[in-house]
Amino acid sequence: MDLEIAADHATFRAVVRELAQGTALPLAAEVDREHRFPEEAIRAASEAGLMGVLIPGEFGGAGLDALAFAICIEELAQACASTSVIVDVHNSVGSEPILLFGTEQQKRKWLPQLASGELLGAFALTESASGSDAASLKTSARRIGGGYVLNGTKVFITNIGRAGLYVVFARSGPQEKAAGVSAFLVPSDAPGVRVGQLFKKMGLHGSPTGELVLEDVEVPAENRLAAEGEGFTVAMRALDSGRIGISGQALGIAQAAVDESRALLAQRGREQGEDFLLAEMATRLESARLLAYHAAWLCSLGRPFTREASMAKLHCTDTAMQLALDAVQLAGDEGTITGSPFERHVRDAKALQIYEGSNQVQRIVIARHMLS
């Protein structure tokens, strides 16, 4: 048993940390205020190889494991949650499905562009009437000739408008629910692909979220990911490891909340009650961190990790939310002023309890594993 981060992961953390603190952190407040894409941070992440963390070297990526990925997102989120979610979605649900389910040809075609950051990835599963119940999605993929024609509207798509490639889930057959779903790689410049409404959000202002509209989009059969009807499996597997990324994101926000609270308390007179709250925050953060790393470790070894990833996502994101609120409480009035990192963490953290499977869905996943 060795529950410390090994030297190579620690070195990688230091590299990401330097980038995050040097490039993403100085932009965080502005990105939030102006609702603008953190261009400079994403460019720096691309140059540092952080857009291909999980992609093997032969396809131009860094070839690192799930634990390195969690650490990467954690460090980015500590500096700027918007930057972290852009990088997270790109690396995990935006690229990993190709890595896991793609043909050799698909990997050669897409992974190098994704790994370099030339192409930003995105994941289009959710629809207005199908959130937690993803298998009931309505977007259609009609088989015509040698390919498919896609029609439908996807909502809450992270990296909307910025992404060059969307992993889209659509109904390709008459089978009900999950059995009729297939996954497709849809380039953003394919005719009929357009950005619908852009959503204004409570937090994560630097990360664009919106509708992906698909109108008679022709997709060649070679762009179908995995077999027909296997799309739901692709989505669920992508979300399993996606949850490790979200856990990392939550840890980063929570760490920022703890660090800023500690700095605040260290420079002013304080009462024992405040010390106690800080102690509880730091303790809860430590308990969450190992849960995330455990899920990542299992994933890295190729062992089952669905239950652990759901537990990590649930506990880490609930922790981030609670700690962000606690930090505002410690900061007092100052913490509530627009532009202060304290209030931003609260707004950013809330999304984490909802996306990539709401925490209510995580509980269902966990309970199902316990009762089966």
Added chain:
Amino acid sequence: MDFEFSEEQVAIRDTIRELVRDRVAPRAAEIDEKAEYPKDIEKLFAENGILGIPFPEEYGGISGSSVTICMGIEEIAKACASSSLILAVQALGAYPILVAGSEEQKKRLCPPLASGEQVSAYALSETGSGSDAAAMKTRATRHGDEYVLNGTKQFITGGSVAGTLVVFAQTGSESDHHGISAFVLEREKSPWQASKLEHKLGIRGSPTAQLVFEDVKVPVANRLGDEGAGFKIALAVLDRSRPGIGAQALGIAEGAFDYALQYVKERHQFGQPISSFQGIQWMLADIGTQIEAARHLVYRAATKVDTKAPDLTKIAAMAKLFASDMAMKVTTDCVQLLGGYGYISDYPVERMMRDAKITQIYEGTNQIQRVVIARALLR
């Protein structure tokens, strides 16, 4: 990183698991009801090497690793928290000798404990000195080659049944933490009296004694470290023993949850198992997640004991705080999952809930843990 036990540890765990299933679990309700020290379980643990886990092989033991100690405590506590204290307190009494003893002291004092011939205990608290350990009044006065001890110690787990007792007493002119020294009392040479056994909410099979020292003579050779080093030793020991209390809390919570999970699958209401109701499922998910989170923190602290990590104090306090608060919450929820049956003594979960409470209090209350953690954070 490696989240798994070694093969050797797994072998030890499997042995303990089997003994617990066959011999400890069937006794747990009775031990609680009669509030009797389970001498038979002590003997069982001694015969199977379990009481030797806190000691390295060179001193007659089988491990000395905190991870292994925690693993053992956790396994026993799943069935019987009182019995798990036999191992936990054996470790608590071992640490002062292992941390501060001379080679001669270790070679002389450890083997009777490591073999299980004797159990140990640790006497720090007094009626007027709980969280404020430095305020202790027990005094050791030196006369030539020996000290003479006078005073009363309070809430000493296993103090009435121990053969070896680590006692902290004032030796300096001022009664403050600079004047505290640590001594090892061997019962045959330095007999002490248990003046009272407490009646308690939980861990009723673990004797909690008030110990009286009236002119008890202890050889100078049994002082651990220098005169005045006692407070530092006490704190170093608590850093090492707190993960064990975390492990105990973890085991209690797991024992309650294992029972409740089985129960909700079998209990039918409205024509279906109550585990089919989402409200119940969410409780199960939250309980399972909290247990896993605590587990990692407990073993992280244990590995820090074994590697002598510089942030041990903070992480050990976090592990104790988080795991014990978790156990209280989880056992309370498990009583809830069993409904009326959870509240009655025919089922084990109410005992587990009563047992969980002490883990928030002893080896430093959870309020003291917060003080320790905040101090480490704001240093």
